[in-house]
Amino acid sequence: MLLKHLIMKEFHQIGRDRRMKSIIFVGPLFQLVVFGYAANLDVVEVAMVVCDQDQTPESRELIERFQGSPLFQPISFVQTTREINPMMTRGDVGIGLVIPRGFGADIRKGQASTVQVLIEGTNSVKASQGLNGSTLITANYGLEQLEARLAAAGYQLPGLPELVPRVWYNPDLKSRNYMVPAIVGLILMLMTMMLTSMATVREKEAGTMEQLIVTPLRPVDLILGKLLPFVMIGFVQVSIVVAVAVFWFKVPFRGDLGVLYFVALPFLMNTLGIGLLISTLSSTQQQAMMMSMFMFMMPMIYFSGFVFPIESMPKWVQPITYLIPLRYFLSIVRGIFLRGVGLEVLWPDALALASLGLVALSLAVARFRKTID
Amino acid sequence: MNLIRLYAVARKEFRQLVRDWRTLFILAILPAVLLLIFGYALSYDIKNVPLAILDHDRTPTSRSLIQSMLGAESFALAGYIERDADIAPLLDEGRADVVLVIPKGFGADVARGTEPRVQALLDGSNAMKATTALSYLQAHITEFGTNVMLDVAQRMGMPLSGTPVSTEPRIWYNPELRSSMFLVPGLMVFVLMVSATTSTALAVVKEKERNTIEQILVSPVNATELILGKTLPYLIVAMCAAGLLVATGWVLFGVAVRGSIPLLAMVSFMFCLAALGQGMLISSATDSQQVAFFASVLSTMLPTFLLSGFVFPLEGTPVAIQLISHLVPSRYFIALVRGVILRDAGVLDLWRPLILLTVFATSILALASVRVARTRI
Numbered sequence: 107m108l109l110k111h112l113i114m115k116e117f118h119q120i121g122r123d124r125r126m127k128s129i130i131f132v133g134p135l136f137q138l139v140v141f142g143y144a145a146n147l148d149v150v151e152v153a154m155v156v157c158d159q160d161q162t163p164e165s166r167e168l169i170e171r172f173q174g175s176p177l178f179q180p181i182s183f184v185q186t187t188r189e190i191n192p193m194m195t196r197g198d199v200g201i202g203l204v205i206p207r208g209f210g211a212d213i214r215k216g217q218a219s220t221v222q223v224l225i226e227g228t229n230s231v232k233a234s235q236g237l238n239g240s241t242l243i244t245a246n247y248g249l250e251q252l253e254a255r256l257a258a259a260g261y262q263l264p265g266l267p268e269l270v271p272r273v274w275y276n277p278d279l280k281s282r283n284y285m286v287p288a289i290v291g292l293i294l295m296l297m298t299m300m301l302t303s304m305a306t307v308r309e310k311e312a313g314t315m316e317q318l319i320v321t322p323l324r325p326v327d328l329i330l331g332k333l334l335p336f337v338m339i340g341f342v343q344v345s346i347v348v349a350v351a352v353f354w355f356k357v358p359f360r361g362d363l364g365v366l367y368f369v370a371l372p373f374l375m376n377t378l379g380i381g382l383l384i385s386t387l388s389s390t391q392q393q394a395m396m397m398s399m400f401m402f403m404m405p406m407i408y409f410s411g412f413v414f415p416i417e418s419m420p421k422w423v424q425p426i427t428y429l430i431p432l433r434y435f436l437s438i439v440r441g442i443f444l445r446g447v448g449l450e451v452l453w454p455d456a457l458a459l460a461s462l463g464l465v466a467l468s469l470a471v472a473r474f475r476k477t478i479d
Numbered sequence: 480m481n482l483i484r485l486y487a488v489a490r491k492e493f494r495q496l497v498r499d500w501r502t503l504f505i506l507a508i509l510p511a512v513l514l515l516i517f518g519y520a521l522s523y524d525i526k527n528v529p530l531a532i533l534d535h536d537r538t539p540t541s542r543s544l545i546q547s548m549l550g551a552e553s554f555a556l557a558g559y560i561e562r563d564a565d566i567a568p569l570l571d572e573g574r575a576d577v578v579l580v581i582p583k584g585f586g587a588d589v590a591r592g593t594e595p596r597v598q599a600l601l602d603g604s605n606a607m608k609a610t611t612a613l614s615y616l617q618a619h620i621t622e623f624g625t626n627v628m629l630d631v632a633q634r635m636g637m638p639l640s641g642t643p644v645s646t647e648p649r650i651w652y653n654p655e656l657r658s659s660m661f662l663v664p665g666l667m668v669f670v671l672m673v674s675a676t677t678s679t680a681l682a683v684v685k686e687k688e689r690n691t692i693e694q695i696l697v698s699p700v701n702a703t704e705l706i707l708g709k710t711l712p713y714l715i716v717a718m719c720a721a722g723l724l725v726a727t728g729w730v731l732f733g734v735a736v737r738g739s740i741p742l743l744a745m746v747s748f749m750f751c752l753a754a755l756g757q758g759m760l761i762s763s764a765t766d767s768q769q770v771a772f773f774a775s776v777l778s779t780m781l782p783t784f785l786l787s788g789f790v791f792p793l794e795g796t797p798v799a800i801q802l803i804s805h806l807v808p809s810r811y812f813i814a815l816v817r818g819v820i821l822r823d824a825g826v827l828d829l830w831r832p833l834i835l836l837t838v839f840a841t842s843i844l845a846l847a848s849v850r851v852a853r854t855r856i
Contacts, residue, residue: 125770133773137781143800144785147607150795168644194651195822213644216637223646227653228821230661231523232792237656238614241646245621248644252628261635265594266624267544267585271613274570276603284605296776304769392681395772396505399677404513404780413790414521415608417528423520441573444604451572 108323112331116305120335130301134293134343135350138286142355145285152200152236154178157187162210168221168247172203177239190224200226201236213251275444276358283358286351287443288412291435293347294370295377295406298340299398302381306332306474307394310385325475333378340374341367351443360446368449369438369456375463376431382470386477406432431466434459484700488708492682496712506678506716510670511723517666518732522658525611529557531575533566538586544597547623548579553615566600576602577612589627652821663734664816665789667724672754672809673779675717679758680775682709683851684768692854702852706763706844710755717751718744728820738819742826746815749836753808754779756843763850783809811836 120126154172158165172178178201184190190202202224212219223240227233249266256263276283309315318328348366351357380402388394408414409423410432416424427433434455441447449456496503530548534541548554557575560566569575580598588595599616603609625643653660686692695705725743728734736743758775765771785791786800787809793801804810811832818824826833 123767123770125765126767126773129770129773129777133777137777140781140785140800140803144791144796144804146791146796148795149610150792195824196828216643218643218645220645220647223648225648225650227650227656228661228817229792230653230656230658233650233653233656234524235614237648237650238611238618241648242614242618242621244644244646245618245625249621249625249628252625252632252643256628256632256635256637259635259637261631263592264627264631265589265592266627267589267595267597267620269599269616269620270596271599271601271616273601273603273609273613276606276609279603279606279609281606284607300773300776304772308769391768391772392499392685393501395677395681395768396502399673399776400505400509400513404673405516407780408517408521414523415525415605418522418524418526419520437573440604445571445573447571 109327109331109334112323112327113335116331116335119305120339130297130339130343131346134297134347137293138289138347138350139354141289142282142286142351145281147231147281148279149177149235150232151177151179152232152239153198154181154201154203155184155190155193155199156181156203156205157184157190158205159207160205160209164210164213164251165205168205168209168244169203171243171247172240175239175243177235194224194226197226200229200232201240203240216255282355283444284440285413286355286357287439288436290344290347290351290366290439291373291410291432292407292412293343294340294373294435295432296403297343298336298374298377299381299384299403300395301336301339302333302378303384303388303394303398304391305336306382306385307388307391310389311391325471329382329471329474333382336378336381337371337374340377341370344370357443359443361442362448365448365452366439366442369435369452369459372456372459372463373431373435376459376466379463379466379468379470382474383466386470386473406430409433410436412436428458429462431459431462434462480701480703485704485708485711488700488705489711492709493712493715496716502678503716506674506713507719508723510667510674510720511727513670514663514666514724514727515731518659518663518728521662521666523662524658525608526552527555528553528577528608528612528615529575530554531557531560531569531578533560533563533578533580535583536581536585540586540589541581543626544581544585544620544623545579547626548616548619551619553612553619570600570602573602576605576608577616579616659732660734660821663728663732664820665787665813667721667728668750668787668809668813668816669783669789671717671721671724671750672783672812673776674720675713675751675754676758676761676779677772677775678713678716679710679755680761680771681758681768682713683759683762684765684771687766687854688768696854702848705851706759706848710752710759710844713755713758714748714751717755718748721747721751725820734820736820737823739823739825743816743819746812746819746829746833746836749833749840750808750812750815753812753836753840753843756840756847757808759847760843760850763847763854779809782807786810787813789813805835806839808836808839811839 156169158169173181187204193199204222209219221244225233225236253263273279352359384394384398388397409427410430416427438452438455441452532545549556560569566578569578578600582595585595601609601612650656686695729736761771761774765774783789786804786807793804814832815829818829
């Protein structure tokens with residue numbers, strides 16, 4: 107069959123370029139390994155400095171609470187608040203606690219008291235963690251004091267609720283388990299979209315496209331011949347990534363591998379369709395690359411929920427993310443890896459992927475046909 | 480090195496660049512447009528976490544607990560469920576991120592003095608979200624407990640006013656804790672790095688593919704003049720893009736440059752040289768535009784995203800990763816940009832990343848020249 111020969115031709119062209127071969131197979135691996143180790147939003151300790159202007163048993167007790175928390179390490183002490191400033195600017199500490207004189211007295215008298223918390227705010231993630239953590243510690247301390255006073259006065263204490271948390275799917279709360287499965291989608295998208303858009307434009311640039319057109323090949327064969335090789339490459343890449351994720355990084359894989367491969371197809375329909383579409387819109391490889399990167403890949407990476415949660419985006423931006431195929435694929439992949447769910451739960455996302463894919467492909471094929479004629 | 484020959488190369492490259500206005504637009508203006516889009520839409524602030532509630536108790540006390548959970552912006556109500564069996568499907572299907580289970584007898588226990596246990600089941604897939612949600616839960620439970628205590632105290636006539644110990648937070652450099660302060664400089668670096676490296680990645684390869692490289696190699700132009708000459712027009716474009724980026728950050732996101740602008744310009748100049756140099760190296764080492772493009776994307780997007788401190792902090796990563804990050808110029812630039820823009824740091828505070836960035840830029844341009852000199856036709 108003619109189609110088979112077209113596919114072989116494409117593979118030959120790829121195989122001829124040794125560097126391309128290593129990029130296709132080593133590239134995903136390299137990205138995965140770096141990502142697996144570096145993508146880490148797990149809570150990091152914050153260095154703290156304390157200025158205890160009170161020096162009473164109460165203030166020392168409060169400081170002990172901070173010392174007992176794994177979040178605030180290491181803790182250093184200074185005599186005056188003036189010393190805190192340079193420590194913050196240099197980045198030696200991220201948070202400063204100032205306990206004012208009279209703190210202990212206020213506590214003993216039952217009056218409300220305030221401690222000052224200075225936070226280095228450039229890293230807002232670290233800063234809010236520091237803020238939440240310190241507020242919690244002081245609030246709990248205050249609550250204990252309140253309890254003690256009531257008990258001492260002989261009143262019957264109410265039973266305060268105790269929170270018993272249980273974390274599902276990722277009990278050790280490792281960011282890696284969330285990020286690594288997402289890489290499956292990212293690599294698949296990057297590779298297939300770029301490869302497709304460039305392969306077609308390259309033929310156009312080299313003029314070999316016309317030679318293909320004058321052959322007895324039908325347009326359908328031409329298109330399939332261009333796309334199928336990359337589908338196959340895509341599947342190989344997915345397998346490599348999943349294998350490394352599970353065996354090297356020990357990311358749990360609780361779902362069905364077959365479902366993953368099955369869902370990869372509509373996703374590929376999208377990436378290949380977009381890749382083909384880009385190739386019809388550009389006359390040089392350079393344009394194809396720029397377009398695919400800036401107008402598709404970068405926005406898709408940022409808006410798909412890959413790192414930045416969609417719920418944190420402005421309300422009017424969120425509906426737009428429904429047009430991004432990667433969004434659905436990421437949600438499906440994470441569901442399969444971590445929650446162990448299958449199509450009975452994931453079918454809405456899969457359906458959305460398939461619909462978007464059909465639109466992308468039809469648009470691309472329609473334009474491609476026009477350029478042939 | 481002959482400056483006239485260098486200028487000749489630069490002029491030719493500049494003419495070619497200007498002729499392709501689409502690429503020029505992408506390189507100079509698009510970075511700022513992307514900053515606008517991303518800076519506006521992206522944030523780390525975790526708010527409105529979907530919370531589902533299973534209230535076995537249904538007393539005023541349990542309702543008061545629910546009130547304090549939903550009061551602030553931490554959680555958004557995802558619904559009430561009736562039975563324990565409903566919990567698993569809710570989390571499996573992703574309809575809620577947290578399920579709060581209030582046991583029967585909650586209100587009675589609180590009044591009696593026995594501490595009831597409130598279960599919270601969290602979807603831990605997104606570890607950061609889950610950790611934050613957990614801290615919100617703890618904060619609200621403590622708040623509830625404090626209110627209960629204060630109630631008791633008041634009823635007994637004890638003179639108490641509000642929370643016993645409160646914190647007065649003072650946040651430096653970013654008083655409203657806007658994640659844009661943190662993200663915008665990082666986004667600037669990301670966009671600039673990708674666009675600068677890609678622009679030059681194609682510069683030499685294009686000539687190789689079109690075979691005009693032969694003409695250049697037989698001309699009296701030597702490798703260094705070729706590399707520097709080709710880089711010059713892209714340097715101008717990249718600096719324009721950088722300026723536009725800083726202006727966008729300032730005007731539209733309120734990320735004002737608190738430090739010295741000449742220092743910022745010098746730092747950006749060095750970074751542009753480094754990024755363009757990386758592209759030149761790729762260009763001189765590859766034979767097809769396709770491979771050059773792939774190499775530039777792989778060496779910029781992911782490393783900048785992961786290893787520069789843009790999104791993920793470098794502390795706490797394995798030593799090997801930290802070592803590799805020293806090869807990523809964005810790492811130095813992010814430290815420099817955040818320092819100058821956000822903290823008004825001077826040369827004395829930032830000498831280390833600045834020196835390392837300069838070393839990187841000069842070495843990579845030198846490497847590119849060596850590679851080109853070795854090119855056989």
